[in-house]
Amino acid sequence: MEQHFPVLVVLVPMLAAPIAVLFARGGLAWFLALASSLASLYMSAVMLLTVLDVGVISYHIGDWAPPWGIEYRIDRLNALVALLLSGVSVAVLPFARRSVKKEIALERQYLLYTCWSLCLSGLIGMTVTGDAFNVFVFLEISALSTYALVSMANRRQAHLAAFRYLVAGTVGATFILVGIGLLYMQTGTLNMADLAERLPAVAGTRPVIAGLGFIIVGIAVKMAMFPVHGWLPGAYSRAPVAVSAFLAGTATKVSAYLLVRFTYTVFGADFTFGTLSIGTPIILFGVAGAVVGSVAAMHASDLKRLLAYSSVAQISYMGIGIGIATVEGLGGGMLHVFNHALMKVALFMGVGCVLYSRGSASLESFSGLGKQMPIAMGAFTLAALSLIGVPGTAGFVSKWYLVVAALDSGWWPVAMVIMVTSLMAVVYMGKILERIWLGQPSTDVAHEGRVPVAMLSMLYVLAFANIYFGLETSLTVGVVLDAARELIGQGG
Amino acid sequence: MHHHYVLRVVSKILIPPILLFALYVQFHGDFGPGGGFQAGVIFAAAFVLYALVFGLAAAREVVSDTVLRIVSALGVLLYAGVGIVNMLKGNNFLAYNNLAVDPVAGQHLGVLLVEAGVGMTVGAVVISLFVYFSS
Amino acid sequence: MDSLPGYNYWIVILLMMTGLYVVMSCRNLLKKIVGLNIFQASVFVFYISIAKVSGGTAPILKDGIDVYSNPLPHVLILTAIVVGVATTALGLALIVRIHGDYDTIEEDEIEAEEPEG
Amino acid sequence: MLGVTALAILRAPGLFTVVMLSSIYSLLSAVVFVTLDAVDVAFTEAVVGAGASTILMLAALALTNQRRAKPTPISPTGLIAAFLMGGGLIYATVDMPVLGDPSAPATLHVAPRYLNDSYDEVGLPNVVTSVLASYRGYDTFGEVTVIFTAGIGVLALLGRGRRDRKSRRKASSEST
Numbered sequence: 001m002e003q004h005f006p007v008l009v010v011l012v013p014m015l016a017a018p019i020a021v022l023f024a025r026g027g028l029a030w031f032l033a034l035a036s037s038l039a040s041l042y043m044s045a046v047m048l049l050t051v052l053d054v055g056v057i058s059y060h061i062g063d064w065a066p067p068w069g070i071e072y073r074i075d076r077l078n079a080l081v082a083l084l085l086s087g088v089s090v091a092v093l094p095f096a097r098r099s100v101k102k103e104i105a106l107e108r109q110y111l112l113y114t115c116w117s118l119c120l121s122g123l124i125g126m127t128v129t130g131d132a133f134n135v136f137v138f139l140e141i142s143a144l145s146t147y148a149l150v151s152m153a154n155r156r157q158a159h160l161a162a163f164r165y166l167v168a169g170t171v172g173a174t175f176i177l178v179g180i181g182l183l184y185m186q187t188g189t190l191n192m193a194d195l196a197e198r199l200p201a202v203a204g205t206r207p208v209i210a211g212l213g214f215i216i217v218g219i220a221v222k223m224a225m226f227p228v229h230g231w232l233p234g235a236y237s238r239a240p241v242a243v244s245a246f247l248a249g250t251a252t253k254v255s256a257y258l259l260v261r262f263t264y265t266v267f268g269a270d271f272t273f274g275t276l277s278i279g280t281p282i283i284l285f286g287v288a289g290a291v292v293g294s295v296a297a298m299h300a301s302d303l304k305r306l307l308a309y310s311s312v313a314q315i316s317y318m319g320i321g322i323g324i325a326t327v328e329g330l331g332g333g334m335l336h337v338f339n340h341a342l343m344k345v346a347l348f349m350g351v352g353c354v355l356y357s358r359g360s361a362s363l364e365s366f367s368g369l370g371k372q373m374p375i376a377m378g379a380f381t382l383a384a385l386s387l388i389g390v391p392g393t394a395g396f397v398s399k400w401y402l403v404v405a406a407l408d409s410g411w412w413p414v415a416m417v418i419m420v421t422s423l424m425a426v427v428y429m430g431k432i433l434e435r436i437w438l439g440q441p442s443t444d445v446a447h448e449g450r451v452p453v454a455m456l457s458m459l460y461v462l463a464f465a466n467i468y469f470g471l472e473t474s475l476t477v478g479v480v481l482d483a484a485r486e487l488i489g490q491g492g
Numbered sequence: 493m494h495h496h497y498v499l500r501v502v503s504k505i506l507i508p509p510i511l512l513f514a515l516y517v518q519f520h521g522d523f524g525p526g527g528g529f530q531a532g533v534i535f536a537a538a539f540v541l542y543a544l545v546f547g548l549a550a551a552r553e554v555v556s557d558t559v560l561r562i563v564s565a566l567g568v569l570l571y572a573g574v575g576i577v578n579m580l581k582g583n584n585f586l587a588y589n590n591l592a593v594d595p596v597a598g599q600h601l602g603v604l605l606v607e608a609g610v611g612m613t614v615g616a617v618v619i620s621l622f623v624y625f626s627s
Numbered sequence: 628m629d630s631l632p633g634y635n636y637w638i639v640i641l642l643m644m645t646g647l648y649v650v651m652s653c654r655n656l657l658k659k660i661v662g663l664n665i666f667q668a669s670v671f672v673f674y675i676s677i678a679k680v681s682g683g684t685a686p687i688l689k690d691g692i693d694v695y696s697n698p699l700p701h702v703l704i705l706t707a708i709v710v711g712v713a714t715t716a717l718g719l720a721l722i723v724r725i726h727g728d729y730d731t732i733e734e735d736e737i738e739a740e741e742p743e744g
Numbered sequence: 745m746l747g748v749t750a751l752a753i754l755r756a757p758g759l760f761t762v763v764m765l766s767s768i769y770s771l772l773s774a775v776v777f778v779t780l781d782a783v784d785v786a787f788t789e790a791v792v793g794a795g796a797s798t799i800l801m802l803a804a805l806a807l808t809n810q811r812r813a814k815p816t817p818i819s820p821t822g823l824i825a826a827f828l829m830g831g832g833l834i835y836a837t838v839d840m841p842v843l844g845d846p847s848a849p850a851t852l853h854v855a856p857r858y859l860n861d862s863y864d865e866v867g868l869p870n871v872v873t874s875v876l877a878s879y880r881g882y883d884t885f886g887e888v889t890v891i892f893t894a895g896i897g898v899l900a901l902l903g904r905g906r907r908d909r910k911s912r913r914k915a916s917s918e919s920t
Contacts, residue, residue: 007585014889015572018565021896061882063587067854070882111900118893125886133703137886140710141893144717148897151721156728157741159901163656163721170663170714171650177707178643178670182836184700185677188853202849210836522868524687525783527876529709533791540799561899568892571885586881596867603868603877606884613888614709617895618796621716624902625723625803635843637834644830645750651826652819657759657804661766664797665750668773671789675782680851681844685783686871688863694846696781697855698871702880704785705872706887712792713894719804720901726808733814 002046006059006072006128009043009082010138012036013089014121017114026109033113034093037120040086044124048079052479058130066130067191073130076483077334080476081127081257084338088249088345089120095458096242099352103240104152112152116246119145123254132180132266133190135258136173139222143169146251150239161234168231172221175214182211183266195266203271212272215262216282223255225282225319226289229312233296236308241355244304245348248311249341256318256337260330263322264487273325282323287417289316294424303351303361306428307344310387313421314340317402320414324405331477331484332401338476339394339469343386346462350380353451353459366432368441376451377436379463384429386466389422393470397477496545503545510538518611519604528607532614539619548626560620567613574605635676642669654734656725660718667711674700674707757812763801770794784872 016036020029051057051074059072074082093116100109122142126135147169151162184190186207187198202208217228224232232252236244263272273279293313300306314336321333351361353376358365370377386393399418406415469476518531543551575586582590588602589595646669649662678697686698722732729737749769756762770793777786841848858875866874876884 004579004585011572011575011585015569017889017896018568018892021565022562024561059584061585062878063584063589064879068857069879108900108903111896111903114896115893115900118889118896121889133706133880134883134886137706137710137883137890140714140890141886144713144890144893144897147717147721148893148900151724151897152900156725159721159724159728160737160741163718163725166714166718166721167650167659167663170718171647171666174663174667174670178673178833181670181674181677181700185840185848185850188849188851188855190699190703190854198853206839207836210832213832522870522873524870525685525787525872527784527873529705530787530791533796537795557903564892564895568888571888575885586878586885588878596865599866599878600868602881603866603873606877606881607873610884610888613892613895617891620895621796621800621898622803624720624898625800625807636837636840640830640833640837642750643833644826647829648819648822648826649750649753651822653813653816655759655813655816657801657808658753658762658813658816661753661762661801664766664793665753665769668770668789668793671785672773672776675777675780675785676843677848677850678782679780679844680846682846683781683844685781686859687783688859688869688871695859695871697851698858698875699855700850701782701785701872702875702883704782705788705876706883708785708788708792709887710890712797713890715797716800716894717897717901719800720898723804723807724901732808735814 002050003059005043005047006057006074007061009040009047009086010121010125010128012039012043012121013117013124016117017121020110020114020117024110026106026113029110029113030093030097033117033120034090036117037086037089037093040120040124041083041090044079044082044086047074048076048083048479051076051079067189067194070134071130071191071193072128073193074128076479076486077260078127078257080338080479080483081254082124084253084341085120085123085127085250088246088341089116091458091462092242092246092249092345092349094454095245095349095352098452098455099242099356100240102356103154103242105154108152112149112240112243115145115148115152116243118142119149119246120250123250126254127257130192131190132183132192132195136177136180139173139176142251142254143173143222146247149243149247150235152243153238153240155238157234158238161231161238165231165235168221168228172218172228175218175221177218179211179214179218182207182214186211192261192266196268199267200271203267203275209276212263212267212276212278216259216278219255219259219262220285220319223252223259223319224312224315226285226292226312226316229289229293229315232312233305233308236311237302237304241304241348241352241361244308245345245352248307248344248348252311252315253337253341256315256322256333259319260322260334260487264330269325269488273323279323279325283320283411283414286316286319286323287414289313289319290417290421294421294428298424298428300428301363303354303363303366303432304348306432307347307351310425310428311340311344313425314344314387317399317418320418321402321405324402324409324411324414325488326405326409327481327484327488328401328408329405330487331481332398332405334480334484335401335476336398338480339386339398339466342394342462342465342469343383346379346383346459346466347387349455349459349462350376350383353380353455356455357447357449357451363432363435364442366435367439368436370437372441373451376456376459379456379459381433381436382463383466384433386470388425388429391470392467394466394468395470397470397473401477499545503541507538507542510534510541514538514615518607522600522603528610529614532611532616533618535611535615536618536622540622543622543626548623552623555619557620557623560616560623564613564616564620567609567611567616570609570612571606574602574609578602636673639669639673639676642672656722656732656734657719660715660722663718664711664715667707671704671707674704757815759805759813762813763798763805766801767794767798770797784870 125138591598646666
């Protein structure tokens, strides 16, 4: 059984979807989504342990040897990402049950969980695959289900946001498709490991360079890197809040992973960052994105929107780390992928609790909540501190590695920008925390009921994960730095 | 449109051959161009013609929304089911060789079943897209 | 023709540019979707021209024929065509809903109602 | 001809015209596929691209009751993006293999096994079907799932309960 885990980790959530559609019951669909996410979580944990123990797992689908067939290839990095994805899904689903019940009509709830399962399997599929074209197929599974998830919120702006996301996402995916085509043209293969072997022979040719460009631009769109981040604030702030929490922890993270996979594994770090020095523009756009995102977050009046803009800034940190291309830089970037997922999911859950009990996520509605909802707001505050990067939280660890990497490789202005934008995070998160703990409760905000225990407990799990991974860093840092060493070493 | 006898008769004559053609495309994909995708869409075209001539309500009585939903899900499950059988028989996912004693016959059977799954899902989804868009 | 080795690609590139321009500049949502279709269809042509082999025939095995075009890009593009239609369908459904919400599918008029987007 | 159609789509004001032109565009590219020896792709493009998409677009057009698009102002960002992309590709064409070159890397590495061995390994004369359903069957499985996802997405958007769209619209505009 265990030898089939690489494909089952994708297949189980994918099969939960049609089964849920057969029965068309919201509760059953939710249960199937949760059960399949749990199964995926278990399987990715087992695979991570196996990979740490014995090295890369390769699974030949259809028993066709690569490069003729499609290969699933698990190494340290994508085992960790798969663990993160299924973990986020497991954490958000118990929260989502009640939150979705309130936001979405009963007869459409099963459709939401169906799309959720499809989205999860698409994302994991993109992560574990070792075939460049297979990435495109699974990317479209996750993309289409994401558009549907965003559009399910019962407000008209959600449709518009989903449409813009669809247009941007399709353009991005088509760019990736062109890039893969150019690579295929020069090498005659689609398998990533095979590509990595055959590319050095044709590395200097123009289609390969153009292909790299197309793939990076396409992934940047999906990842919401500045200046192609326009779709993200609308999509995250208009989606149902549970969906925002899920997507914030998964969708852009997989794109960041893909960027690493293509630039480091397929093209090789030496070629991408040495010969072509692609790192410099990535870092520069990252710096610009960090500033733009933070400034926009400071001016947002709605908390979901504020968190979405702060995501733009945080994603830029990941880009910076990937662009610096040292072990600490890449490690810091990937660590931030992991840690940012923890904090953003917790923050969106906190907002979800407020939405559930107050029906609004405007800044005003947070006034004085520290007295009325101290339990939920306590967890929210922990996550907010992690976003700022206070020592002892997960956010601090990854920012630390990024700053050190920037200083080590002579990018000291970049380190400055990370510091300054962290200060801006202090400003925009501080503004909310001040309202929560020091503001007066506003009288005109409705009180729509207590937050269910299921929602609160998952919020706490995530909030404490932020502290746990801030103090006990050996697991994440160890795996990520080893993975970074492996990736950078691969280039030669 | 309901009083155009010519249309009604012509479409009654046309629909069976279209369905037949869909089946031909479905199973002839092994030898010539064609396969589940094209067959599914052609099958759906027959339904669209029926709906245009006899009205959507009549067409929905022939194929209800629930049936469409279930068939589209079953198509995916059939495809995956073939792969799971391969796994249970000890090979990897979608390794059709073990479906029959002779590996080539196994491959043939696998391709046939998988294409049938494709045709089911594509046909059902295209029909339901048409239904949703026109009701 | 020999002086311009990549002439066949130039046509494809022009089509891709037109498609991308339609997507980015047109303010009408339906035209955006049509633009996406053009963009994708021209990428398909690009892939299929990679597969062409001079003197070859369609990759359906027959006795007496030795040169076939490359089947792999054909398969990839079959997949991509279907994915493209799926995206189109979802985009159109969103357009229908947006029209129900705003009574227009012109982005300018929607933005007038929705300054924050 | 493809270029003329594409440019006409850019300029045409009537949405019905745009949809028809896009259908013509699909049919034309199907013809191109036939001349490039890709019969399966041509068949699919004709059936799916020109057929199914056009029907859906017409249905959407009927539902939205909009006949004309406003004229498009020239967009500098669009132009810059299009020319950057085109420039990148034209830069790349210099090193690209000539059309139909039998020694191009794409035709040498992976593809020959499909052509030479697929009949013995899968037993089908149509190599495209063998690759589609067997060698790369997992891609096709993903593709079926994409179609299924689109069906679910459209069901969620336009399925049951749409009749009270007007009332929901009121509710949602009040809540914003």
